[in-house]
Amino acid sequence: MSNQTNTEKLFAYRDQFCAIKLVIAMVLDNKLQAATSSIYPSISGSSESAIKQRSKLKNLYYIPHSSIEVNESTVLLSLIEDNFGPLEKLSSVVLSDAFAADLVAQTASSDAENELTLTLGNAGMRCAFTKDNGVEFTPQNKVYDFDGQAGFILSSDEQKNLSLLVYQIASTLEQRDAVQQLISQGQASPLAELFGQIELANGQRVTPATAEQLAQFLTSDNIDKVTTFIGINMYKPSW
Amino acid sequence: MVKKINLAGSHFSMLVVLGALYCAPAQSHTKTNDIQVNQLPDACENYYQTLSDKPYAILPCFAPTLGNNRTNQSAIRDAYRQFHALNWPLSDSTIGMADYQLDYSQQLDTYPVWQSWPTVAQMKSGDITKWQQTSYKLPLSCQSLFTKNNQGTSQYTQFISNYPTVPRGPKIEVLSNSINPEGETIADVNGQPVYYQVYLNQPAFAYLTSQQRPINSLNFPAGQVNADKRGAIYIKAAWKVLTDNELNQYHSSFAVVIDGDSKNAKQCRLAVVGLSAQHIVSKNNPKNQPNSSDANKWSWATYLNAASMPRYSEANNGDYQLSQQDILPPNDGWAFFNKSLNELKKQCINNQDQWDEVLDTCPINKNNCEIGSKCTGNTLVAYPITQDKANLDTYNAQTKKHLPSSVWRNYQILNNQWLDRGFAAPEILENPVLEPFFHNKSSCSSCHSDANKQVFKDYIFSPGVDMRQLHDLSNLHKGIK
Numbered sequence: 001m002s003n004q005t006n007t008e009k010l011f012a013y014r015d016q017f018c019a020i021k022l023v024i025a026m027v028l029d030n031k032l033q034a035a036t037s038s039i040y041p042s043i044s045g046s047s048e049s050a051i052k053q054r055s056k057l058k059n060l061y062y063i064p065h066s067s068i069e070v071n072e073s074t075v076l077l078s079l080i081e082d083n084f085g086p087l088e089k090l091s092s093v094v095l096s097d098a099f100a101a102d103l104v105a106q107t108a109s110s111d112a113e114n115e116l117t118l119t120l121g122n123a124g125m126r127c128a129f130t131k132d133n134g135v136e137f138t139p140q141n142k143v144y145d146f147d148g149q150a151g152f153i154l155s156s157d158e159q160k161n162l163s164l165l166v167y168q169i170a171s172t173l174e175q176r177d178a179v180q181q182l183i184s185q186g187q188a189s190p191l192a193e194l195f196g197q198i199e200l201a202n203g204q205r206v207t208p209a210t211a212e213q214l215a216q217f218l219t220s221d222n223i224d225k226v227t228t229f230i231g232i233n234m235y236k237p238s239w
Numbered sequence: 240m241v242k243k244i245n246l247a248g249s250h251f252s253m254l255v256v257l258g259a260l261y262c263a264p265a266q267s268h269t270k271t272n273d274i275q276v277n278q279l280p281d282a283c284e285n286y287y288q289t290l291s292d293k294p295y296a297i298l299p300c301f302a303p304t305l306g307n308n309r310t311n312q313s314a315i316r317d318a319y320r321q322f323h324a325l326n327w328p329l330s331d332s333t334i335g336m337a338d339y340q341l342d343y344s345q346q347l348d349t350y351p352v353w354q355s356w357p358t359v360a361q362m363k364s365g366d367i368t369k370w371q372q373t374s375y376k377l378p379l380s381c382q383s384l385f386t387k388n389n390q391g392t393s394q395y396t397q398f399i400s401n402y403p404t405v406p407r408g409p410k411i412e413v414l415s416n417s418i419n420p421e422g423e424t425i426a427d428v429n430g431q432p433v434y435y436q437v438y439l440n441q442p443a444f445a446y447l448t449s450q451q452r453p454i455n456s457l458n459f460p461a462g463q464v465n466a467d468k469r470g471a472i473y474i475k476a477a478w479k480v481l482t483d484n485e486l487n488q489y490h491s492s493f494a495v496v497i498d499g500d501s502k503n504a505k506q507c508r509l510a511v512v513g514l515s516a517q518h519i520v521s522k523n524n525p526k527n528q529p530n531s532s533d534a535n536k537w538s539w540a541t542y543l544n545a546a547s548m549p550r551y552s553e554a555n556n557g558d559y560q561l562s563q564q565d566i567l568p569p570n571d572g573w574a575f576f577n578k579s580l581n582e583l584k585k586q587c588i589n590n591q592d593q594w595d596e597v598l599d600t601c602p603i604n605k606n607n608c609e610i611g612s613k614c615t616g617n618t619l620v621a622y623p624i625t626q627d628k629a630n631l632d633t634y635n636a637q638t639k640k641h642l643p644s645s646v647w648r649n650y651q652i653l654n655n656q657w658l659d660r661g662f663a664a665p666e667i668l669e670n671p672v673l674e675p676f677f678h679n680k681s682s683c684s685s686c687h688s689d690a691n692k693q694v695f696k697d698y699i700f701s702p703g704v705d706m707r708q709l710h711d712l713s714n715l716h717k718g719i720k
Binding site: 042 | 287288290291293294295308309310311313464526528625626627629630633660661664665666
């Protein structure tokens with residue numbers, strides 16, 4: 001694989017990582033979520049006002065709140081150093097303008113829930129649960145039909161905790177590697193146990209039920225199901 | 240002789256009409272009129288732009304649906320917005336029309352838009368058949384209260400003159416139903432029962448009146464995202480009789496209260512009543528997919544006056560507890576709680592040292608009122624809020640911030656239950672005044688699914704149609720949950 005391809009993949013990875021960070025920012029600050037969601041009804045269409053609101057959402061909210069200090073993510077740091085070698089002065093990364101514009105466009109869509117479920121689910125799957133930094137990850141393009149499956153949409157508190165768990169795993173090299181090893185070995189129970197042990201940014205842990213459900217999905221080779229599960233439960237507490 | 244009361248007119252002056260049937264002339268409904276009566280976003284200038292970035296702003300308009308991005312946060316936000324929009328003062332010209340010129344935040348109390356809507360009781364009885372109608376039958380036992388003497392006054396005019404701050408509108412509350420969904424009745428600390436009334440908005444009213452009888456099944460109009468179209472809304476209000484000390488704590492209204500059951504002579508009295516609790520049930524969720532296991536397109540937002548009862552707190556181990564701090568009463572005491580903590584500890588703590596409402600000795604959230612007889616009052620305690628607490632706290636704090644002196648600042652959103660691909664969020668939701676004895680196990684949507692058992696009534700138990708006008712289609716509708 002050429003260096004250029006690697007660099008492109010790195011920046012694509014950065015966008016998905018930053019999208020998860022944006023989710024976390026809104027999960028941890030309900031006033032930020034309230035502010036962004038109050039803009040959504042005014043961003044559809046081609047009126048001057050809608051264009052202005054979309055620009056506001058992208059430039060004043062989505063991009064700034066997607067910022068990740070590179071040093072706060074051992075995964076990101078190692079990726080950057082693999083590509084560019086050790087850097088003297090590292091700061092932060094944010095969503096690219098194009099990816100942020102995509103998020104805004106999806107938010108404005110009448111099919112926003114499905115589109116964002118896929119975007120966030122793919123981001124979570126790639127950054128947290130796919131080996132080799134998700135190089136071989138194939139994004140899902142269809143939402144899994146979970147109609148009638150109780151518990152697929154978690155309670156609002158568990159949605160938040162699941163989002164925090166995904167970010168925590170995606171940004172911590174050691175945890176991510178341990179998780180991915182258990183996934184590759186198909187070990188659902190130890191995986192659930194590991195999820196349950198991880199202390200989240202809000203001081204909580206996911207419940208055993210959530211940990212077991214996620215572990216079961218991740219080890220069952222039903223990629224569209226787990227992508228939708230992660231995506232919808234990240235979308236709901238944040239958007 | 241039929242006696243009808245008409246409180247309509249530019250200044251809502253009261254007129255008692257004897258004998259002939261009186262109906263206020265119906266107004267023609269232009270599109271503009273519909274938009275304004277339904278408080279749709281187009282009735283407020285630059286509605287969406289005004290609210291962009293201002294999630295807590297209060298306007299007389301509110302969105303017709305939960306939108307394209309439906310989350311618990313946005314459902315709570317919409318519960319906040321619809322509550323304040325519907326409590327906006329009524330204009331003096333049109334039933335259901337908000338006074339868009341008045342600053343709601345500066346009013347001490349309002350005669351809210353929804354209180355001008357027809358009630359289910361009036362629909363069922365056929366007393367109100369036109370939206371603009373403001374005259375309706377009063378029960379015989381109440382009529383003498385409005386009979387004027389030689390001086391041109393009545394018991395009613397004398398009564399209301401004692402309460403200049405109580406808002407008046409085109410209709411007086413006629414309260415006789417004190418039976419809750421559990422088939423029980425509750426009473427406040429003064430032994431006064433709580434009365435229930437259900438109101439319906441113009442789209443629900445228009446839909447019902449347009450249906451050919453007998454009705455095979457009901458399917459109320461839902462709000463539409465892009466068409467600026469309001470769906471059906473039902474509001475259920477729980478009213479308690481107020482003491483003079485409580486006037487500043489509640490949204491108040493004049494009412495005739497009818498007590499007694501079929502065995503006992505009905506007695507009618509004038510009262511000032513206060514809003515204890517409220518459901519706003521709105522068909523605003525058209526995106527709940529039709530192929531889902533539960534295609535319920537309603538949301539149930541529920542509200543409570545903060546002086547109603549104390550709330551359990553959660554101990555570190557997750558158990559409910561009640562401390563002295565928890566039961567500290569507001570200025571004029573709780574409406575449905577007046578026990579001492581020591582007394583309750585003796586009655587409600589089990590031998591594992593846990594609060595246990597199930598104990599026979601424990602009076603908390605138990606029915607102790609016989610229907611139709613005198614009652615000493617219930618002991619109600621609300622359960623801890625466990626879902627969406629941060630959002631609910633934020634919106635409830637914003638109500639207080641925006642309404643520095645209004646009685647509406649004393650109301651809290653408990654949550655707004657909606658269905659997401661057939662699943663209710665939050666899963667459990669009950670209002671301790673409206674559903675007091677379910678012990679934190681009931682859900683608005685699952686309970687209302689029962690409304691469809693005999694005839695598909697679109698999840699509404701009492702839509703305002705006399706049951707004799709509905710076909711029994713239980714076989715035809717077997718597939719509909």
